[in-house]
Amino acid sequence: xxxxxxxxxxxxxxxxxxxxxxxxxxxxxxxxxxxxxxxxxxxxxxxxxxxxxxxxxxxxxxxxxxxxxxxxxxxxxxxxxxxxxxxxxxxxxxxxxxxxxxxxxxxxxxxxxxxxxxxxxxxxxxxxxxxxxxxxxxxxxxxxxxxxxxxxxxxxxxxxxxxxxxxxxxxxxxxxxxxxxxxxxxxxxxxxxxxxxxxxxxxxxxxxxxxxxxxxxxxxxxxxxxxxxxxxxxxxxxxxxxxxxxxxxxxxxxxxxxxxxxxxxxxxxxxxxxxxxxxxxxxxxxxxxxxxxxxxxxxxxxxxxxxxxxxxxxxxxxxxxxxxxxxxxxxxxxxxxxxxxxxxxxxxxxxxxxxxxxxxxxxxxxxxxxxxxxxxxxxxxxxxxxxxxxxxxxxxxxxxxxxxxxxxxxxxxxxxxxxxxxxxxxxxxxxxxxxxxxxxxxxxxxxxx
Amino acid sequence: xxxxxxxxxxxxxxxxxxxxxxxxxxxxxxxxxxxxxxxxxxxxxxxxxxxxxxxxxxxxxxxxxxxxxxxxxxxxxxxxxxxxxxxxxxxxxxxxxxxxxxxxxxxxxxxxxxxxxxxxxxxxxxxxxxxxxxxxxxxxxxxxxxxxxxxxxxxxxxxxxxxxxxxxxxxxxxxxxxxxxxxxxxxxxxxxxxxxxxxxxxxxxxxxxxxxxxxxxxxxxxxxxxxxxxxxxxxxxxxxxxxxxxxxxxxxxxxxxxxxxxxxxxxxxxxxxxxxxxxxxxxxxxxxxxxxxxxxxxxxxxxxxxxxxxxxxxxxxxxxxxxxxxxxxxxxxxxxxxxxxxxxxxxxxxxxxxxxxxxxxxxxxxxxxxxxxxxxxxxxxxxxxxxxxxxxxxxxxxxxxxxxxxxxxxxxxxxxxxxxxxxxxxxxxxxxxxxxxxxxxxxxxxxxx
Numbered sequence: 001x002x003x004x005x006x007x008x009x010x011x012x013x014x015x016x017x018x019x020x021x022x023x024x025x026x027x028x029x030x031x032x033x034x035x036x037x038x039x040x041x042x043x044x045x046x047x048x049x050x051x052x053x054x055x056x057x058x059x060x061x062x063x064x065x066x067x068x069x070x071x072x073x074x075x076x077x078x079x080x081x082x083x084x085x086x087x088x089x090x091x092x093x094x095x096x097x098x099x100x101x102x103x104x105x106x107x108x109x110x111x112x113x114x115x116x117x118x119x120x121x122x123x124x125x126x127x128x129x130x131x132x133x134x135x136x137x138x139x140x141x142x143x144x145x146x147x148x149x150x151x152x153x154x155x156x157x158x159x160x161x162x163x164x165x166x167x168x169x170x171x172x173x174x175x176x177x178x179x180x181x182x183x184x185x186x187x188x189x190x191x192x193x194x195x196x197x198x199x200x201x202x203x204x205x206x207x208x209x210x211x212x213x214x215x216x217x218x219x220x221x222x223x224x225x226x227x228x229x230x231x232x233x234x235x236x237x238x239x240x241x242x243x244x245x246x247x248x249x250x251x252x253x254x255x256x257x258x259x260x261x262x263x264x265x266x267x268x269x270x271x272x273x274x275x276x277x278x279x280x281x282x283x284x285x286x287x288x289x290x291x292x293x294x295x296x297x298x299x300x301x302x303x304x305x306x307x308x309x310x311x312x313x314x315x316x317x318x319x320x321x322x323x324x325x326x327x328x329x330x331x332x333x334x335x336x337x338x339x340x341x342x343x344x345x346x347x348x349x350x351x352x353x354x355x356x357x358x359x360x361x362x363x364x365x366x367x368x369x370x371x372x373x374x375x376x377x378x379x380x381x382x383x384x385x386x387x388x389x390x391x392x393x394x395x396x397x398x399x400x401x402x403x404x405x406x407x408x409x410x411x412x413x414x415x416x417x418x419x420x421x422x423x424x425x426x427x428x429x430x431x432x433x434x435x436x437x438x439x440x441x442x443x444x445x446x447x448x449x
Numbered sequence: 450x451x452x453x454x455x456x457x458x459x460x461x462x463x464x465x466x467x468x469x470x471x472x473x474x475x476x477x478x479x480x481x482x483x484x485x486x487x488x489x490x491x492x493x494x495x496x497x498x499x500x501x502x503x504x505x506x507x508x509x510x511x512x513x514x515x516x517x518x519x520x521x522x523x524x525x526x527x528x529x530x531x532x533x534x535x536x537x538x539x540x541x542x543x544x545x546x547x548x549x550x551x552x553x554x555x556x557x558x559x560x561x562x563x564x565x566x567x568x569x570x571x572x573x574x575x576x577x578x579x580x581x582x583x584x585x586x587x588x589x590x591x592x593x594x595x596x597x598x599x600x601x602x603x604x605x606x607x608x609x610x611x612x613x614x615x616x617x618x619x620x621x622x623x624x625x626x627x628x629x630x631x632x633x634x635x636x637x638x639x640x641x642x643x644x645x646x647x648x649x650x651x652x653x654x655x656x657x658x659x660x661x662x663x664x665x666x667x668x669x670x671x672x673x674x675x676x677x678x679x680x681x682x683x684x685x686x687x688x689x690x691x692x693x694x695x696x697x698x699x700x701x702x703x704x705x706x707x708x709x710x711x712x713x714x715x716x717x718x719x720x721x722x723x724x725x726x727x728x729x730x731x732x733x734x735x736x737x738x739x740x741x742x743x744x745x746x747x748x749x750x751x752x753x754x755x756x757x758x759x760x761x762x763x764x765x766x767x768x769x770x771x772x773x774x775x776x777x778x779x780x781x782x783x784x785x786x787x788x789x790x791x792x793x794x795x796x797x798x799x800x801x802x803x804x805x806x807x808x809x810x811x812x813x814x815x816x817x818x819x820x821x822x823x824x825x826x827x828x829x830x831x832x833x834x835x836x837x838x839x840x841x842x843x844x845x846x847x848x849x850x851x852x853x854x855x856x857x858x859x860x861x862x863x864x865x866x867x868x869x870x871x872x873x874x875x876x877x878x879x880x881x882x883x884x885x886x887x888x889x890x891x892x893x894x895x896x897x898x
Contacts (some may be wrong), residue, residue, distance in 0.1 A: 005630070061832065152490050152798035152835055153773050187880035188771050245897075247890070265796045265826030265891060272896045292897075313772045319792065321638050321766040321856055328765075331780045343768065345633035347714045349601035377714030383510060386601055407770055441696070444713060445894035447721040448694075448702070448741075 007013050007043030011051050021072040026077040077360035090136040097175035097232035099139040105149045106182025108209035108220045117295035139232045151182025156311035163309035170305045175204050176231025183208040190257030191408040194239035194432045201303040204239045205231045210268050214407050225284040226252035237299040244268035253278040258405045258434035275400045276436045296433035310415035315339040317407040320350040326357040339367040339410045343403040348379035360392035367423050371398040371406045375400045399435045456492030460500050468522040472517045475526040478514050485514050538578035539585040542607040546624035546681035548588040554598045555631025557658035557669045561744035571869040583791035600631025612645035612758035619754045625651050625680025632641045632657040639706030640857040643688035644883045650877045659717050674733040675701035684746040693717035702727040707854045723761040724849045725885045745882035759864035766856040788816040788859045792852040797828035798835045805867040811843035816872050820847040820855045848884045
């Protein structure tokens with residue numbers, strides 16, 4: 001028990017020992033007139049002397065509760081021991097599929113100090129293996145840190161860096177690539193990696209965690225196991241997002257990177273495919289991958305990948321709304337932007353008063369693409385006169401592409417060429433499944449349960 | 450038959466007579482080497498001499514097919530006669546609930562000429578009654594045109610005008626108000642009307658049509674019937690959106706105006722409640738209204754409405770994305786904006802590099818509100834350091850309010866006061882149910898069917 005409390009020192013450790021509490025137990029902390037109840041979490045030794053006890057609340061969040069001599073701690077339920085913590089990492093076997101995990105930051109690989117909120121270094125290979133020993137039964141893992149940022153700080157130049165690392169790993173012959181990423185902008189990065197490497201021999205699997213991760217956190221571990229399985233064994237070679245398929249720990253979904261969107265601020269099953277089915281379901285326990293959707297690119301280690309990772313940062317994603325001021329478009333003209341993706345209304349509209357400015361933007365060489373804030377369904381700019389006027393002004397209709405994916409795709413195309421006709425031709429070409437030519441009725445969710 | 454073809458003249462009429470085709474029949478038009486098949490639609494007399502035949506395709510869209518002497522028309526299926534077209538309007542009965550329909554434009558009340566795309570005057574009371582004679586069994590209807598625009602051209606000053614008309618109708622003692630509106634920005638207007646009239650005695654029901662409307666169009670008629678039922682009989686007095694609940698003509702949903710969003714570019718059931726259940730289901734055939742959600746404001750004709758319909762147009766709705774340039778925020782500072790709603794990522798984030806500019810905006814008196822592009826779930830800016838830094842910079846967390854509703858609410862508050870503390874206090878107050886304090890697990894859709 002004392003070993004499991006190793007991170008706790010001073011008064012926090014004293015109180016926990018007195019309550020006979022171990023990491024993983026459900027405890028109650030009574031401090032002055034407040035009561036906190038949750039699962040006792042392990043604590044980093046570095047911060048252990050500070051008088052905080054970290055518990056995971058029932059809503060999934062961890063909090064650090066300050067304790068002193070007057071605090072009372074009660075053990076509510078003794079939990080089963082948490083697998084593999086702490087222990088020696090298992091021996092890895094070279095004959096298993098080689099998977100590299102590129103970490104970029106985010107909750108999944110960060111050890112966050114709950115007092116200061118500071119992000120600390122990403123997990124090493126050994127730490128990952130200690131934490132989830134089953135990894136050694138599936139793959140030969142190597143972990144590498146590419147960057148260490150919150151995903152809200154991700155930007156196109158870092159997509160380029162991650163793409164280059166993924167490309168190098170493909171050239172080196174890895175059987176699969178996992179990219180650990182914060183969830184906020186994981187969908188954008190998944191789309192960027194889908195476009196940046198053509199002719200992928202193996203999959204690139206983005207994985208994150210929706211709940212603040214400590215060691216051990218079931219949310220992160222489940223998603224990681226699923227992502228390693230997909231990286232090692234899936235028959236497809238696409239850029240995908242692997243995350244919880246529902247709230248329970250039964251299966252994860254594999255979403256096509258260009259068709260996925262974070263649809264909930266906090267749920268584990270926040271990531272959902274829009275205008276497409278997930279490619280597959282993954283069952284980490286049985287190690288099964290069940291294909292349920294379309295496969296666009298197949299795994300084939302003989303394929304030679306091509307890296308095209310220059311993204312134009314002079315591209316804007318602009319939302320239409322009733323008070324939209326045409327001067328916003330003028331701002332981008334003045335700032336010499338190269339592309340604007342409009343998140344329009346309905347079938348692909350924006351106020352008619354904005355159209356003359358959009359026309360001027362196109363005349364000045366800015367590529368303007370129309371998508372819909374509805375998210376579901378397809379752009380059709382032939383139905384109403386506003387759409388037809390926008391087409392006449394030179395706006396490119398975004399088909400059923402997500403606004404976020406259209407933004408990434410346009411940045412990527414403008415990184416290669418600024419020839420308007422060529423940009424238009426490539427934009428309207430279905431590169432990696434970002435356009436789904438056929439929408440079946442079952443692609444729309446059941447909204448009211 | 451000839452009476453039903455009354456809108457068609459010249460060659461179009463000749464061809465239709467030869468084929469023994471009536472309005473509502475399924476016909477095939479063979480012109481040169483193209484074949485068009487669909488339901489023959491009636492045609493406005495004013496345009497009838499032009500050589501076009503209007504058919505409704507199976508995808509729900511109407512097209513005008515140009516015909517000449519060489520065109521061949523075949524009748525495929527004889528359809529049952531379309532109710533009430535053309536006929537005399539039924540006599541209205543004063544003793545039924547008095548409902549006023551304020552029309553603003555949009556597909557539902559517009560007769561569009563399919564050749565020119567021009568929008569023509571809205572439907573009159575008599576035309577509505579001719580078209581849907583059952584109306585006379587439910588309500589005493591009066592129709593009034595407030596404006597005639599595409600909903601993408603709607604703007605805050607027109608919300609104010611519609612709100613004033615609705616307020617006047619309440620003062621005059623109508624039992625319910627229907628606002629016919631284009632679907633593109635109907636959610637925004639529904640939110641605006643929810644805030645602009647306090648203490649509503651009767652409901653304001655926004656209704657639209659997702660499919661191009663001709664007389665008769667089942668999509669429009671179904672939604673209109675449902676909206677009249679709600680206006681006349683619902684126990685609540687909120688600003689709501691009434692639209693198809695599924696693809697079939699069985700029930701419509703009543704969505705709270707501040708919690709609804711257009712989620713599909715073309716489906717009939719495009720409107721969906723986010724972070725809330727619909728208030729009710731409406732069955733136009735049985736005239737039943739079944740309450741399934743929360744009611745915030747109850748119908749009570751003794752209530753005295755208060756009009757607060759000034760919306761500040763100096764408010765922006767800005768979406769965060771990986772290449773977001775802090776200069777976009779600077780633009781709004783330079784343009785002396787009064788408010789900015791950020792559609793951030795995840796729990797309420799934007800790139801840390803933008804925070805200093807946001808801080809400066811707040812210092813210059815601009816109110817900045819944070820919402821999430823996830824749409825589902827709640828903002829929580831205490832979990833990660835980016836959120837905490839934004840709070841320190843003075844950003845107001847938008848709770849579970851939709852970005853679009855936050856934009857409307859902030860415009861409305863800034864129309865009343867620019868005192869930052871007062872704006873903040875009102876914004877954080879739950880005015881008409883725009884904040885749902887309790888999210889049950891069943892509020893999240895079932896994404897994969």
